[in-house]
Amino acid sequence: HTCPSLLLPSQLFGISCSNMTEMQWDGHPRTACFIFPEASGHINSSLALSERLAKKGWKVHYLSALVMKECIENTGAIFDDERVAAPELCEGGLGYFAAYERLKEEICPGAKAWEGRAHTENLFLLMKLPGTIEWLKSKKPSVVVYCPIWNRIGQVSARVLSIPHVGIVTIAGFGGFHTILASFLEPEGATFDDFKRLYHSSESNQAAIDSLCSEPYNLDCSLFEEGTPLYYFGLEPPFGRTLGKHTLVTTIASLRDPLCDSLEEEDKLYMENGGSQLHYIGPMLGGEGMKRAATHKSAFTEEERKVLIAQSERAHRRRSELHPKKQEDLVGLVKNAKSKGRRIVMVCLGTVVTSDRAAFGWHGTGSGESITGKELVQSVINGVIDGLSPFSDQSIQSSVKADQTDSPLLICACGQQPDALDDIILPPNSIARASVPQVDILRCMDSTDLFVHHGGQNSTMEGGSCGISMIVCPTFSDQPVNAAKLVKLKVALSIARPTTSGPLAVEAYRAEVAKSVSSIIDQQEEFAAAALELKREIARGGGEEAAEEIILQAIKDGV
Numbered sequence: 001h002t003c004p005s006l007l008l009p010s011q012l013f014g015i016s017c018s019n020m021t022e023m024q025w026d027g028h029p030r031t032a033c034f035i036f037p038e039a040s041g042h043i044n045s046s047l048a049l050s051e052r053l054a055k056k057g058w059k060v061h062y063l064s065a066l067v068m069k070e071c072i073e074n075t076g077a078i079f080d081d082e083r084v085a086a087p088e089l090c091e092g093g094l095g096y097f098a099a100y101e102r103l104k105e106e107i108c109p110g111a112k113a114w115e116g117r118a119h120t121e122n123l124f125l126l127m128k129l130p131g132t133i134e135w136l137k138s139k140k141p142s143v144v145v146y147c148p149i150w151n152r153i154g155q156v157s158a159r160v161l162s163i164p165h166v167g168i169v170t171i172a173g174f175g176g177f178h179t180i181l182a183s184f185l186e187p188e189g190a191t192f193d194d195f196k197r198l199y200h201s202s203e204s205n206q207a208a209i210d211s212l213c214s215e216p217y218n219l220d221c222s223l224f225e226e227g228t229p230l231y232y233f234g235l236e237p238p239f240g241r242t243l244g245k246h247t248l249v250t251t252i253a254s255l256r257d258p259l260c261d262s263l264e265e266e267d268k269l270y271m272e273n274g275g276s277q278l279h280y281i282g283p284m285l286g287g288e289g290m291k292r293a294a295t296h297k298s299a300f301t302e303e304e305r306k307v308l309i310a311q312s313e314r315a316h317r318r319r320s321e322l323h324p325k326k327q328e329d330l331v332g333l334v335k336n337a338k339s340k341g342r343r344i345v346m347v348c349l350g351t352v353v354t355s356d357r358a359a360f361g362w363h364g365t366g367s368g369e370s371i372t373g374k375e376l377v378q379s380v381i382n383g384v385i386d387g388l389s390p391f392s393d394q395s396i397q398s399s400v401k402a403d404q405t406d407s408p409l410l411i412c413a414c415g416q417q418p419d420a421l422d423d424i425i426l427p428p429n430s431i432a433r434a435s436v437p438q439v440d441i442l443r444c445m446d447s448t449d450l451f452v453h454h455g456g457q458n459s460t461m462e463g464g465s466c467g468i469s470m471i472v473c474p475t476f477s478d479q480p481v482n483a484a485k486l487v488k489l490k491v492a493l494s495i496a497r498p499t500t501s502g503p504l505a506v507e508a509y510r511a512e513v514a515k516s517v518s519s520i521i522d523q524q525e526e527f528a529a530a531a532l533e534l535k536r537e538i539a540r541g542g543g544e545e546a547a548e549e550i551i552l553q554a555i556k557d558g559v
Contacts, residue, residue, distance in 0.1 A: 025163055027141050031060075032141050035147070037064070039351075040293035042147045044458055045250050049548070050076070056548075060075070061080060061141065063085060071293050075290065086132075089124075104119075108204075112188045119205055123207075126211055142164070155167065159559065164559055176257030183476050243275075243276035244554065245559070250457060251461060252540070255464075257478075281542050282465065285465065285544075292437075322421070322434040330411070342405075344409050345449065346451050348412075348454075349376070350475070370501060374417065377415070382423075387514040396428045407429040409430075411430070411432075414433065445466060446467065448528060450517070452473065455482040460485075461538065465538045467528075469527040469528060489534060490527065
């Protein structure tokens with residue numbers, strides 16, 4: 001793809017870097033700046049750490065998307081809209097993701113996603129840098145905590161100012177990253193080598209790197225050249241040099257995606273090539289009642305609003321209203337069910353498949369031919385209902401009496417789409433909501449219960465940390481890899497996303513889910529024993545308590 005000559009940031013949006021000064025850092029003690037994206041799976045782990053630091057008297061500032069404001073402030077942190085750091089780039093009220101798409105079309109109209117990354121990733125970084133630096137200078141943190149996958153701006157701006165920085169990696173290490181990247185490249189007919197060639201030959205990319213490595217930033221060119229960064233990570237060590245001296249990974253060492261035969265070899269590789277020590281701390285879950293980011297829609301059309309109204313008039317309205325008007329206590333309902341010896345089954349398939357994302361969302365088919373996201377979600381819920389039906393009390397016809405039955409309690413997180421339930425007939429002993437307090441409900445569950453999820457890193461570790469048997473229905477990215485690890489540990493069964501489309505594929509997938517539910521229940525003791533062993537192993541990772549200690553060490557060690 002041919003890219004036009006580079007337009008410098010000042011030419012595009014009037015950004016000026018002339019006011020940058022020599023920077024000698026002296027941050028406020030017990031002040032942290034968190035930089036995280038409009039992506040629930042990437043920000044949620046950080047919320048638990050923010051909550052812990054805030055309770056200990058830290059002042060925590062977040063730079064993130066407006067949709068994340070409520071869950072951020074719930075931790076005791078101070079929210080700043082990411083658009084304040086790049087007002088010209090985000091002109092018109094766009095968030096970073098939308099602003100990037102506009103920039104891509106401005107620089108490389110019609111380019112494929114991977115081509116756009118090669119041409120504009122570092123330009124986008126350059127355009128955010130002046131405002132992010134000014135934001136950090138106004139907060140004067142002693143440490144920057146960031147998402148290395150989507151917010152490399154955290155690392156780069158911290159390096160310019162010489163602030164200690166710690167990344168939170170929300171995949172299971174980097175051994176499986178080739179597989180993840182292939183899931184994005186292959187549908188567009190591209191290879192790693194294709195990307196590398198374009199990255200190094202792109203005029204716009206090389207000009208952006210030259211600007212990042214010149215006055216006033218003077219960044220090391222190896223940050224952008226070594227490892228060939230792709231989606232901010234390189235294809236070989238040191239992964240585009242995206243990490244600081246200390247990096248938190250939200251898995252445990254035995255569940256990481258390995259790069260080397262031994263952990264010792266791997267640690268040496270990271271330290272020698274990237275100067276970073278990786279700490280496998282397991283999930284960071286936060287306290288009971290902590291709000292987390294869920295799936296969201298940017299807006300509902302008038303037609304979608306009509307669908308929502310029609311859905312609210314269905315039978316069992318109390319049980320299937322996606323957005324209940326009254327405050328409710330789902331956790332209390334689960335505790336009550338457990339006190340009566342009922343099995344809890346929870347279905348949560350993540351925030352991407354229920355989103356508006358083109359390829360991997362509600363109407364997308366993933367990396368190739370498959371059923372849509374909507375068909376997948378509804379097949380899973382229907383399959384779980386089918387699999388539980390022999391164990392349900394068929395005499396219960398009213399949801400009002402459902403809490404008195406001995407039947408399993410089924411809880412479904414369906415996402416924000418207005419037609420989430422249009423092909424589902426929920427039994428009385430079930431509850432469907434757009435989102436549910438997943439971690440708090442999991443904490444009420446035990447090894448006799450069942451958690452059906454998509455295999456995302458957070459759900460994988462959250463279910464494992466609570467010692468619960470699982471069924472995994474992966475859709476893309478690292479999810480199939482996570483599913484395979486859980487199956488190998490004998491804590492889960494997995495159903496692959498279909499590679500064909502149409503009604504027959506939907507029915508076959510639904511039947512596989514139902515079969516897996518029955519298998520888990522029939523082999524409950526075996527799965528429960530393995531789940532409890534995994535729970536004990538994950539507990540040794542330390543979570544946010546360990547993360548706090550590493551943050552303090554990072555401040556001590558400097559940049």
